Amino acid sequence: MFNYPDISNEILEIAIKKENELKETYDRINDISEANQFKVLSAFREEKVAEADFNQSSGYGYNELGREKLEKVYSDIFHTEDALVRSQITCGTHALYLSLSAILLPGDELLFISGRPYDSLEKSIGITDSPMSLAEHGISYKIVELKDDASFDLDAIKDAVNEKTKIVYIQRSKGYINRPSFCCSEMEEAVKLVKSIRSDLIVMVDNCYGEFVEEIEPTDIGADLIAGSLIKNPGGGLAPIGGYIAGRADLIERCAFRLTAPGLGKEVGGSLGTLKSMYQGLSLAPKVVGEALKNAYFTAAMFEHFGFRCLPASNEKHGCIVEAIDFEDPEKLKTFCETIQSASYVDSYVRPEAWDMPGYQDQVIMASGAFVSGSSIELSADGPMRPPYTAFFQGGLTYEHGKYAILKALQKILN
Ligand SMILES: *Cc1c(COP(=O)(O)O)cnc(C)c1O
Secondary structure, three states, rough: OOOOOOOHHHHHHHHHHHHHHHHHHHHHHHHHHHHHHHHHHHHHHOOOHHHHHHHOOOOOOOOOOOHHHHHHHHHHOOOOOOOEOOOOOHHHHHHHHHHHHHHOOOOEEEEEEEOOOOHHHHEEEEEOOOOOOHHHOOOEEEEEOOOOOOOOOOOHHHHHHOOOEEEEEEEOOOOOOOOOOHHHHHHHHHHHHHHOOOOEEEEEEEEEOOOOOOOOHHHHHOOOOEEEEOOOOHHHOOOOOOOEEEEEHHHHHHHHHHHHHOOOHHOOOOOOHHHHHHHHHHHHHHHHHHHHHHHHHHHHHHHHOOOEEEEEEOOOOOOOOOOEOOOHHHHHHHHHHHHHHHOOOOOOOOOOOEEEEOOOOOOOOEOOOOOOHHHHHEEEEEEEEOOOOOEEOOOOOOOOHHHHHHHHHHHHOOO
């Protein structure tokens, strides 16, 4: 191991030991990256991606061939009928709200079966009052909590479905809740149960941070629709903006009509020069996600060693790239985020502070010294300023970068 001049020998020696212990895990992650790389490459070849596909249109954006082809590539990868991949989808929350508001009509009910959804959706749904929330449009919701062991409560799900239920929603990643993220095999049983209650129930998965973590995706185990952000996994660190939705063609059409206008749908919306980065980022994403996943395991191994509770633990499976560390202390959470920021390529000299981010209930502190502003497939850490003062660490486009940042943060906290 490289002898970082600013990391103590004690920490470096433990790091060597932990890397040895994680060797099998890293090998498995390499295998997954390799399989996903082939899947992505096959889609590019199948759709005959060409240099001309990187050209941009203007105005209405009719017949933008590269955009149309990129959406085909996404649906090939996710094995879906169609996909919407757009720079106009501004972030993950937007992709999720877009999907929900496109499909649900007044009188419909939305059923969350993985507990409370991610903070940034509270206003979208109307858990917190807001103009334009689903609730304001007469769409109700129910939340089925996970069981104590963080598995799906199948009996409660059965009881919660009624004649109004239209979408059954699973959040794959933990969000700001300290629970494990789901692997596809764990979601499969719940999806099967839902479909057996009523085959016309639409299963939607918030796939944020989950893409390419496994060899299969939620759409391979029966989900009708998935959505996510291009400044997370599938953008591979290069996509400068955007979100995607992939799934059943009739649902994607509704989403496209909602994004633009009925009748226009996918036909309009120029990509304004973002296509090449979206393609190239997608080509790198399987490897980049693998690197981020190794960083998550390494974080867990190192912080556990010094007595911090990490979720998932270093010997537990990871359903997404996020690693949560409980600091039980606001100052340690701040120090962690400050140090991650200081180990970034961009804005290393600035100190992040907790602030009232749009869409979040508590103040959030966020380290993101990223080339793409706010990108969390790049090295990043964040956490709401509330007990147990958990830092959510994710990303690192290369393992080596993430590793150094983790060692540095650990050293700062131990000091
Ligand atoms: C990141 C994330 C989102 C979307 O957040 P944006 O910041 O709007 O992209 C939604 N759900 C989960 C679980 C997430 O991790």
